[in-house]
Amino acid sequence: MTSQQRLTGTTVIGTARLIAAKDLRVELRSRVLLNQVLPFALIVMVMFAFALDSDAVLERVAPGLVWLAALFSTLIMVSRSFAVETADGALDQLRSAGVPAMGIFIGKMMALMAQLVVLVTLLIIAAIVLYRAELSWSGSVLLVTTGLTATCGLAAVGTLYGGLAAGAKGRETLLPLLLLPVVAPVLIGATRATESAFGTRGVSTSQGWPWLGLLAVFAVLFSVSGAVALGPLLDD
Amino acid sequence: MSKDQATSTPFTKGLGFFVLLGMLLLIILGIFVSPADVNQGESVRIMYAHVPGAWLAYLAFIVTAVSSAAYLWKRTRSLTWDRIAGASAEVGVLFMGISLVTGSLWGRLTWGTYWTWDARLTTTAFLFVTYIGYLAVRGLGGTHQQRARRSAVLALLAVLEIPLVHFSVEFWNTLHQKASVAGRGTNVEMNGLMLFTLFLGVVVFTLMYVWLVLHRQRSLMLEDMLDDSGLDNALNERRAEATRVGN
Amino acid sequence: MSTVAHGHNPASIEPVVDLCDAVAVLGSFPALAGVTMTVQRGEIVLLSGPNGAGKTTLLRLCAGLVALERGQGRVLGVDLTSDRELVRHRVGMIGHSNGLYGDLTVTENVRFWGRTVGASESEIDLAVSRMGLDGRLAHLPVSRLSAGQRRRTALAGLVARRAELWLLDEPHAGLDAAGRDELDDVLKMAATAGATVIVASHELERAGKLATRQVEVIAGQVREIAGS
Numbered sequence: 001m002t003s004q005q006r007l008t009g010t011t012v013i014g015t016a017r018l019i020a021a022k023d024l025r026v027e028l029r030s031r032v033l034l035n036q037v038l039p040f041a042l043i044v045m046v047m048f049a050f051a052l053d054s055d056a057v058l059e060r061v062a063p064g065l066v067w068l069a070a071l072f073s074t075l076i077m078v079s080r081s082f083a084v085e086t087a088d089g090a091l092d093q094l095r096s097a098g099v100p101a102m103g104i105f106i107g108k109m110m111a112l113m114a115q116l117v118v119l120v121t122l123l124i125i126a127a128i129v130l131y132r133a134e135l136s137w138s139g140s141v142l143l144v145t146t147g148l149t150a151t152c153g154l155a156a157v158g159t160l161y162g163g164l165a166a167g168a169k170g171r172e173t174l175l176p177l178l179l180l181p182v183v184a185p186v187l188i189g190a191t192r193a194t195e196s197a198f199g200t201r202g203v204s205t206s207q208g209w210p211w212l213g214l215l216a217v218f219a220v221l222f223s224v225s226g227a228v229a230l231g232p233l234l235d236d
Numbered sequence: 237m238s239k240d241q242a243t244s245t246p247f248t249k250g251l252g253f254f255v256l257l258g259m260l261l262l263i264i265l266g267i268f269v270s271p272a273d274v275n276q277g278e279s280v281r282i283m284y285a286h287v288p289g290a291w292l293a294y295l296a297f298i299v300t301a302v303s304s305a306a307y308l309w310k311r312t313r314s315l316t317w318d319r320i321a322g323a324s325a326e327v328g329v330l331f332m333g334i335s336l337v338t339g340s341l342w343g344r345l346t347w348g349t350y351w352t353w354d355a356r357l358t359t360t361a362f363l364f365v366t367y368i369g370y371l372a373v374r375g376l377g378g379t380h381q382q383r384a385r386r387s388a389v390l391a392l393l394a395v396l397e398i399p400l401v402h403f404s405v406e407f408w409n410t411l412h413q414k415a416s417v418a419g420r421g422t423n424v425e426m427n428g429l430m431l432f433t434l435f436l437g438v439v440v441f442t443l444m445y446v447w448l449v450l451h452r453q454r455s456l457m458l459e460d461m462l463d464d465s466g467l468d469n470a471l472n473e474r475r476a477e478a479t480r481v482g483n
Numbered sequence: 484m485s486t487v488a489h490g491h492n493p494a495s496i497e498p499v500v501d502l503c504d505a506v507a508v509l510g511s512f513p514a515l516a517g518v519t520m521t522v523q524r525g526e527i528v529l530l531s532g533p534n535g536a537g538k539t540t541l542l543r544l545c546a547g548l549v550a551l552e553r554g555q556g557r558v559l560g561v562d563l564t565s566d567r568e569l570v571r572h573r574v575g576m577i578g579h580s581n582g583l584y585g586d587l588t589v590t591e592n593v594r595f596w597g598r599t600v601g602a603s604e605s606e607i608d609l610a611v612s613r614m615g616l617d618g619r620l621a622h623l624p625v626s627r628l629s630a631g632q633r634r635r636t637a638l639a640g641l642v643a644r645r646a647e648l649w650l651l652d653e654p655h656a657g658l659d660a661a662g663r664d665e666l667d668d669v670l671k672m673a674a675t676a677g678a679t680v681i682v683a684s685h686e687l688e689r690a691g692k693l694a695t696r697q698v699e700v701i702a703g704q705v706r707e708i709a710g711s
């Protein structure tokens with residue numbers, strides 16, 4: 001171990017595991033994802049149906065709606081993830097205890113990703129039920145990979161910008177302003193890949209894989225950036 | 237005003253003079269002297285404002301990114317870089333706005349649409365929104381170092397984000413086989429005078445950018461200095477207060 | 484067994500806190516205008532003084548959370564000018580908030596903080612019982628505890644984290660009389676076990692019994708109060 005690690009008594013990985021477990025345990029107890037975010041996402045899906053008012057259109061745009069609903073839910077979840085930390089000054093305590101910021105980032109990102117996976121799974125089921133999207137076997141491989149990669153990217157960017165906005169004045173409005181432009185590539189890529197998976201508009205599954213490449217690049221870039229950048233952002 | 241307090245120097249005064257002169261020349265050439273386009277007619281004149289504006293938007297973005305990196309790198313850390321980054325972002329937002337509005341008008345006049353989803357235009361729009369977010373974060377408060385660090389990280393993240401957005405939109409457009417509207421400029425048959433005017437526009441706008449950033453950077457420095465010199469005064473006051481209360 | 488594990492200056496006479504003409508700023512305001520102060524291991528120091536005097540900033544300076552603008556400072560042997568990040572994990576600061584996760588139980592909270600330094604399960608149980616929180620209380624979510632119990636949970640976290648220097652900002656605030664007594668017992672016990680405690684408080688009478696020494700903070704500077 002380096003002297004810094006010896007001093008803090010815990011490694012980045014250890015911290016990440018500790019914090020991810022803590023975040024998931026908090027969610028298990030408070031059930032915010034279950035009781036609030038998932039219903040919100042479902043209501044959004046229903047609202048889309050009201051607004052668009054045409055089965056044909058809905059089926060066509062189902063992939064886009066899934067990921068739009070996912071994006072809006074991500075905003076709420078990120079906000080919640082950091083509200084838990086700032087409610088009783090825990091984030092400050094973490095920093096003042098010298099806990100490595102990289103570990104905080106990875107831990108919170110992992111927990112957020114796990115919750116996003118649950119969310120996106122539900123949304124896809126909703127799309128199949130509400131919008132009559134259809135899933136083939138070959139498409140589901142693409143879909144699962146897309147879901148995992150896209151949520152990884154969303155979790156990374158969300159944790160990073162959530163940390164930046166945490167505790168800042170006007171953060172409820174600052175977070176969407178910062179986050180939405182950045183996740184545009186995820187929206188584009190995930191939607192196109194999901195289209196291929198569903199076979200919407202006759203797009204074949206094979207056409208979806210290039211988009212997966214985009215999503216993977218995004219996920220990697222922002223995971224690395226976030227791990228490096230969160231420390232300076234949180235510092236005094 | 238004493239020399240310390242003014243933000244202009246002989247250099248900027250000279251620069252400003254040339255900018256004014258150049259602007260005048262640009263207006264004369266652009267609006268009156270240079271010929272109309274064969275295809276687009278008079279509306280092509282918007283190009284003389286739009287193209288330089290777009291170029292400046294990207295230049296400002298690059299300057300902000302480089303200055304942010306310079307601030308974050310320990311060996312060159314200095315709040316001057318932070319202020320240049322901030323000044324460049326402010327001026328950049330202005331030019332991005334000009335670029336977007338003129339581009340929109342140009343599109344309307346030439347093709348009948350205010351907007352199109354081509355990669356360059358969409359990316360500029362995203363850059364615009366990103367920079368508004370950047371300026372919002374700069375206004376969050378805290379010490380100068382905190383502000384500098386936060387915005388520097390944000391600016392470098394934008395360097396990642398913008399090419400990703402550009403690439404995604406471009407890739408997305410190939411699906412729809414949209415007519416390349418980036419060819420907007422290349423559809424124009426440029427004769428010598430038009431080319432020169434365009435070039436002049438780029439040069440004048442660039443000089444104007446430099447002038448604006450120099451001034452804005454200095455006024456930011458004065459604001460920061462005000463905060464800091466306040467420290468010495470405040471320190472003395474506080475010490476005096478202690479003596480008073482203690483007795 | 485001492486709750487303070489790996490100190491870097493075990494039996495030396497180097498003070499735990501050593502500040503010389505320290506200046507610290509909040510934004511552009513000089514919260515500390517030149518503080519000279521020394522605190523030895525095992526002391527319980529009371530920081531008194533009016534609101535806005537700089538007590539909180541002084542605590543945060545010792546925690547390595549605030550930069551030293553001018554002057555010199557060493558905490559637990561660490562130079563505050565160059566290495567203040569390194570002192571953080573050895574210092575515990577509890578301010579107006581407790582740093583707890585309301586949905587998690589007492590034990591879970593203490594275990595979380597203890598694990599940041601790799602504390603064992605027995606150390607965690609010890610910390611919880613030392614703070615009088617064992618039994619039924621230990622398994623209640625922290626949000627359902629009284630203010631005093633929450634405060635003690637936060638302190639149990641400090642014990643579990645093996646913090647050598649405890650910096651407490653108005654720890655008695657919001658506690659009833661019984662809560663305050665319990666808190667004092669706990670702090671005295673921590674000092675006996677080897678921690679050094681600095682408490683910022685308005686509770687002059689009570690804290691006077693608790694503390695070994697009193698330092699008054701006025702307008703960003705400090706003054707020893709004799710006879711404490």
